[in-house]
Amino acid sequence: MHPYILKAPAKINLYLEIVGDRPDGYHEVVMVLQSIDLADEVELHPLSGKTIRLHCDQPHLPQDQTNLAWKAAALMQQHYPDHGGVEIALRKSIPIGAGLAGGSTNAAAVLVGLNLMWDLGLTQAELRDLASQLGSDVPFCITGGTALAVGRGEILSPLPDLDGLPVVLGKFRQLSVSTAWAYQTFRTHFSHSEAELQALRGQASQMLSAIAARDFQRIGRFLYNDLEQVVLPAHETVARLRSQFQAQAVIGTMMSGSGPTVFALCQDLAQAQQVEATTRQAFAQSDLETWVTQLCVGGIQVVG
Ligand code: C5P
Numbered sequence: 001m002h003p004y005i006l007k008a009p010a011k012i013n014l015y016l017e018i019v020g021d022r023p024d025g026y027h028e029v030v031m032v033l034q035s036i037d038l039a040d041e042v043e044l045h046p047l048s049g050k051t052i053r054l055h056c057d058q059p060h061l062p063q064d065q066t067n068l069a070w071k072a073a074a075l076m077q078q079h080y081p082d083h084g085g086v087e088i089a090l091r092k093s094i095p096i097g098a099g100l101a102g103g104s105t106n107a108a109a110v111l112v113g114l115n116l117m118w119d120l121g122l123t124q125a126e127l128r129d130l131a132s133q134l135g136s137d138v139p140f141c142i143t144g145g146t147a148l149a150v151g152r153g154e155i156l157s158p159l160p161d162l163d164g165l166p167v168v169l170g171k172f173r174q175l176s177v178s179t180a181w182a183y184q185t186f187r188t189h190f191s192h193s194e195a196e197l198q199a200l201r202g203q204a205s206q207m208l209s210a211i212a213a214r215d216f217q218r219i220g221r222f223l224y225n226d227l228e229q230v231v232l233p234a235h236e237t238v239a240r241l242r243s244q245f246q247a248q249a250v251i252g253t254m255m256s257g258s259g260p261t262v263f264a265l266c267q268d269l270a271q272a273q274q275v276e277a278t279t280r281q282a283f284a285q286s287d288l289e290t291w292v293t294q295l296c297v298g299g300i301q302v303v304g
């Protein structure tokens with residue numbers, strides 16, 4: 001058994017529609033999920049016994065059994081008890097509580113890494129099954145790329161790759177949004193009428209045909225996120241950030257997942273760098289953090 005270093009990419013939501021409530025307290029969704037190059041590094045070392053140890057270069061992130069990466073290791077030990085312990089080191093680049101699936105992708109990396117370290121030979125489908133016990137976005141993070149997600153987000157169909165398109169991300173450092181809060185607030189204050197659901201079905205199919213054609217201008221037009229209705233009114237700065245992106249003739253802009261990260265799809269790298277510079281200037285008095293990255297193929301990858 002030797003150590004593994006894995007690259008764990010973040011995701012953005014090109015489309016997030018809440019179709020309805022579910023008896024299990026979750027929501028039925030239709031999403032288009034997209035991996036981006038912004039990624040954490042997850043390093044795994046074998047330990048003797050059943051010990052799980054976790055370190056992270058972000059001291060305010062929990063480093064105990066409440067961390068999803070720890071839970072992933074514990075789940076693997078529970079299913080495959082003949083194998084040993086593991087030391088997990090998380091090197092974070094993905095902001096936390098951001099709507100970018102940072103915690104989910106770390107957990108996905110632990111599943112993929114332990115499958116290799118313990119030589120279990122699990123298929124991607126078997127790994128995604130385990131992943132769905134950890135969280136709705138974890139199965140997607142295993143395979144990544146571009147995918148349609150339904151159910152609570154765990155039922156996936158691959159879509160044609162959209163790699164290479166530059167994207168700018170913006171997030172206010174001190175602002176995090178709880179996914180549970182965002183969904184719960186949507187449930188309490190909003191719901192779609194039958195007519196709205198029908199209109200959204202049209203929008204979703206337009207998005208899918210734009211993706212099939214790799215027509216980025218149309219993808220930009222059909223970006224959608226129901227949770228913007230919850231998060232933007234509650235956080236005026238996030239709404240201003242979105243307007244700032246929109247004013248710069250980007251291909252399209254939208255909040256990712258339950259936010260508060262806002263992304264802007266850009267025509268090319270030069271535009272992405274210009275948008276980033278202008279936006280930083282406009283929010284110079286705030287704690288805005290920005291990233292220029294790109295859409296990418298694939299999910300968890302072994303890098304060492
Ligand atoms: O699945 P995960 O643990 O990542 O979800 C976090 C929270 O987001 C859930 O506890 C639930 O409140 C909400 N959620 C939801 N419907 C979904 C996905 C998440 O209500 N499809």
